[in-house]
Amino acid sequence: PEASAPDWPGWPEEARERYRAAGFWREEVLADVLARQAQRRPDAVALVDGDRRWTYAELASEAGAVAAGLHRRGVRRGDRVVVQLPNRAEFLLLWFGLQYLGAVPVHAMPGHRGHEISHLLRTTGAVGYAVADRHARFDYRTLAASVLEEHEELRHVIVVGDTGGLEGAVGFGELRADAPANSAPAPDRPDPGDIALLLLSGGTTGTPKLIARTHQDYGYNARAAAAACGLTADSVYLAALPAAFNFTMCCPGILGTLTAGGTVVMAPSPAPETAFPLIAREGVTVTALSPPMVPVWLEAYADRAPGTAELESLSVLQVGGARLADDLARRVRPTLGCGLQQVFGMAEGLINVTRLDDPEELVCTTQGRPISPGDEVRVVDGAGAPVPVGAVGELLTRGPYTLRGYYRSPELATTHFTPDGFYRTGDLVRLRPSGHIDVVGRVKDQINRGGEKIDATEVEGQLLAYPGVSAAALVAAPDPDLGERSVAFLVCAGAPPTVRELAAFLRGRGLAGYKSPDRIEAVDAFPLTAVGKVDKNALRERSR
Numbered sequence: 001p002e003a004s005a006p007d008w009p010g011w012p013e014e015a016r017e018r019y020r021a022a023g024f025w026r027e028e029v030l031a032d033v034l035a036r037q038a039q040r041r042p043d044a045v046a047l048v049d050g051d052r053r054w055t056y057a058e059l060a061s062e063a064g065a066v067a068a069g070l071h072r073r074g075v076r077r078g079d080r081v082v083v084q085l086p087n088r089a090e091f092l093l094l095w096f097g098l099q100y101l102g103a104v105p106v107h108a109m110p111g112h113r114g115h116e117i118s119h120l121l122r123t124t125g126a127v128g129y130a131v132a133d134r135h136a137r138f139d140y141r142t143l144a145a146s147v148l149e150e151h152e153e154l155r156h157v158i159v160v161g162d163t164g165g166l167e168g169a170v171g172f173g174e175l176r177a178d179a180p181a182n183s184a185p186a187p188d189r190p191d192p193g194d195i196a197l198l199l200l201s202g203g204t205t206g207t208p209k210l211i212a213r214t215h216q217d218y219g220y221n222a223r224a225a226a227a228a229c230g231l232t233a234d235s236v237y238l239a240a241l242p243a244a245f246n247f248t249m250c251c252p253g254i255l256g257t258l259t260a261g262g263t264v265v266m267a268p269s270p271a272p273e274t275a276f277p278l279i280a281r282e283g284v285t286v287t288a289l290s291p292p293m294v295p296v297w298l299e300a301y302a303d304r305a306p307g308t309a310e311l312e313s314l315s316v317l318q319v320g321g322a323r324l325a326d327d328l329a330r331r332v333r334p335t336l337g338c339g340l341q342q343v344f345g346m347a348e349g350l351i352n353v354t355r356l357d358d359p360e361e362l363v364c365t366t367q368g369r370p371i372s373p374g375d376e377v378r379v380v381d382g383a384g385a386p387v388p389v390g391a392v393g394e395l396l397t398r399g400p401y402t403l404r405g406y407y408r409s410p411e412l413a414t415t416h417f418t419p420d421g422f423y424r425t426g427d428l429v430r431l432r433p434s435g436h437i438d439v440v441g442r443v444k445d446q447i448n449r450g451g452e453k454i455d456a457t458e459v460e461g462q463l464l465a466y467p468g469v470s471a472a473a474l475v476a477a478p479d480p481d482l483g484e485r486s487v488a489f490l491v492c493a494g495a496p497p498t499v500r501e502l503a504a505f506l507r508g509r510g511l512a513g514y515k516s517p518d519r520i521e522a523v524d525a526f527p528l529t530a531v532g533k534v535d536k537n538a539l540r541e542r543s544r
């Protein structure tokens, strides 16, 4: 019997019974996914990183060794560990090591800095923080050193690579070597209804919100997404977007591929120079990109000498995270020679995908339909009343892998959820008669910068700290490459800062770089709506 932890509202008993009876939820934890494959296909390749490879048996044994090392250092079931690692094998070795212990990875993005990491540590009370030594010209050890000082509960800093003498840090290799052979700790098995991982939401309330995903809901998400994407034991998935992203992790991504018994290949970057040779060498069959990379891939492949067949093995290119333009969508199959699958998902749960056998017109112009028969979707007007099929409204959803409330944020229960448990996505959509969804806009105060979500309120709070700035509003402006870029409207005494000055200032405050405004517009005052709020629609018009 899974008692719903006080940290987050789980599903009501009636729904839990329904999801179990329908077979959506199983009496399984995420560690079982790997353990089962290690039994069934011990010698099949599970994971590839550069020249390093792990069979399922090896991956399971490594995860056990990592679990043992963590256990010896005092990490226990239910403990939270913030994981901020690039796409390297260690991401998965640590992730499954934590799963083997029943400990909870908290997914941070590579671009996060002190502001975001401190928030994650504070909100979750994490005992551990895992980083790479250096990645993408940034030294994560300096970040680790600064948060170590501020967070008392943080006892373990794990560094993949060289600890650089950072006090209190343990090297990933050392952690693993600590464990004598066959010393996996006695299983302290979590309940399938327990939290298996914590994901960060795009957020629209001023501080990033966390999403608790349980073993049974995330395990189902992986299975349902793998089925909708046609994954099998022959599938080879290239993890090109950050592994910590819910899309890359589970839709179907890494976990879906392992669920199907396939192979996961870690790509350090989605750039064609890196990804194309990996696809050719490893026989990659499926990968996922965010929309800004699509024209980059199309152009790079069109420029290849005639007859190159680097992408020959690729059968599906998934694209999601932001709206893909129809004309780009139409060029995927003719240029890359593979199928397109649009993915409209969210860390909160609901995943929509176009099916591989959908008519080309739907594949190129819609963002898919829900992956599970248990997904319920409603499209409503501003007053919460359903709109007719074909009309635009806000998408509401509930289902077997969609949250019922944020982690440690009871105050968001009424703003982000309906009384009957539907999550308000903040997305404006139109439903086709086939059930396919067109994403046409949003009501949430967010900028979607090529798939990276920026919470306007959070950044505005930071902008107000800039000397002389008395009011700030961040809005999205259309951008040919990223879809959207951020524009900061500032009311300031004296000359406004330049983009670079502001970026340096925000970096100094520990804010992730992608949240820095792309453009600055100084104004004397903001246009106001009839009720006296900043008229962001008017600002958006002005930013075009």
Ligand code: J2J
Binding pocket: 201, 202, 245, 246, 247, 248, 250, 251, 319, 320, 321, 322, 323, 324, 342, 343, 344, 345, 346, 347, 348, 351, 367, 425, 427, 439, 442, 448, 451, 453
């Ligand atoms: C338009 N907007 C989209 C799309 C997401 C799979 C894929 C993406 C995410 C993700 C994810 C969109 N067209 N195809 O978690 O598992 C916008 C919507 C949505 C928000 C969620 C996955 N795909 N979006 O992007 O939690 O506004 O998840 O509500 O980062 O991205 O953002 P996030």
